[in-house]
Structure formats: C-alpha cells, structure tokens
Amino acid sequence: DAKTTQPTSMDCAEGRAANLPCNHSTISGNEYVYWYRQIHSQGPQYIIHGLKNNETNEMASLIITEDRKSSTLILPHATLRDTAVYYCIAFVYGGSQGNLIFGKGTKLSVKP
Amino acid sequence: KAGVTQTPRYLIKTRGQQVTLSCSPISGHRSVSWYQQTPGQGLQFLFEYFSETQRNKGNFPGRFSGRQFSNSRSEMNVSTLELGDSALYLCASTQFSDGGNEAFFGQGTRLTVV
Numbered sequence: 001d002a003k004t005t006q007p008t009s010m011d012c013a014e015g016r017a018a019n020l021p022c023n024h025s026t027i028s029g030n031e032y033v034y035w036y037r038q039i040h041s042q043g044p045q046y047i048i049h050g051l052k053n054n055e056t057n058e059m060a061s062l063i064i065t066e067d068r069k070s071s072t073l074i075l076p077h078a079t080l081r082d083t084a085v086y087y088c089i090a091f092v093y094g095g096s097q098g099n100l101i102f103g104k105g106t107k108l109s110v111k112p
Numbered sequence: 113k114a115g116v117t118q119t120p121r122y123l124i125k126t127r128g129q130q131v132t133l134s135c136s137p138i139s140g141h142r143s144v145s146w147y148q149q150t151p152g153q154g155l156q157f158l159f160e161y162f163s164e165t166q167r168n169k170g171n172f173p174g175r176f177s178g179r180q181f182s183n184s185r186s187e188m189n190v191s192t193l194e195l196g197d198s199a200l201y202l203c204a205s206t207q208f209s210d211g212g213n214e215a216f217f218g219q220g221t222r223l224t225v226v
Contacts, residue, residue, distance in 0.1 A: 034214070041200070041220075041222075042219060042220075043116075043202050043204075043217030043218050043219050043220050044155070044202070044204075044217045045217070046214040046215065046216060046217075049214060087155075099145055099157040099160055099168050099170070100145075100157070100204075100215060101157065102147075102154060102155035102156075103154075104154060
C-alpha cells in the first residue's frame, strides 16, 4: 500500500471550513484514498473515499488531484465535535495486503 | 442496522493469563479485521478473516491468534499476556473483498494487563 504524508496538527475556527491535505505520491492506479477519523478513545470512523473523481457525502468532500498524488479532505463547516485525529490511507481492499495501514494522522483542533 | 459490536468493552487481566475478545460484524459483512492501538505504536494491523479463513496477518507474535465463525463473528485470543499487551483492541468489518469498500470499526475492547 502507498505511504501517505499528513501534517501533524492543524487548527480550525468553529464554523469555518477545515481543509486537511494528504500527500500520496506513490499511489498505484488501483488504490483508493480513504479518510477516517478517530475521536479520543473511540473506534475510527469512516468519512469518505475516492479513486479519481472528487466525492462528497453528508460529512465531507474529498478533492483528489488529477495526477492522484495528493488529496484534500474538506469539512465545510467545522464544529467542536470534529476535533479528532484524521487519517488518510491509500488502499485497495482484497489485495495481498488487505488491511488499512494507519499512519500518525493529522490532529485537527476546532476552536470556538 | 446495528454496527460492529465488541465485547467486553473493558478487561483487566494478570500477566501470564490468556484473554479472548469477541467481535460481531455488521450483518452481511464477511470480512473482519483486528487492530491493536497503543500510544506508542498507534494503530497496528493484527489479522484479517474472510469466510472463516485468515487472509492476512500483521507482524505480531504467535501469542496473538484469531478465528472466524460461519456467521462471520470473530474472536481473537492472546495467550501468556504481557504488560505490553495493554492496549485498545479494535475490530472492523467490511462487506466485500473488493476495492472501494469501507471498513466500519467497533468501539474497541480496552485491555489492561497488570
């Protein structure tokens, strides 16, 4: 699975958009970009995933660059409850390495 | 529909004992993965089961084992517990073994070894 690089921490003002970047320059053609978040001491929560096209759901938007070497997770109106560690993972399920590899993630702090 | 259920939520064991943790995946999900999370090492993959077969295994000693039943429920066992096994153990279920499928995690079992 491709390695991803994320900033260690970020701050965001409540009500503003939070833009979390992720670099995955070695991603292979069949690997999806997944985003999860983990609020303290809870299980990771799935947010969104995509392959090539930008994706949007009720939680967030995922913008993937045309060359697929980086992506940005956008939380459009961050709330205090969005404070969590956000993980970006490049992964293809069902392959020989069928497991998510979690890095250190980005600790997002949403401030009032 | 119900989410991933892990039992028990908290457990305290003595060094040298063994422990069994249980995971009930989301109905219809055939793949179950186990992860260990510690402050020092973060989230680390233990193993994955699909249709009662272990398909992938992480880099953990043989004291860590698991199995999956015909109803997709899974158990993991840790024998001869060490202090360093204290961690949050997380289970995730996925519907199908193909790209683009998301994994759903349970709330975890927090194991403390004393």
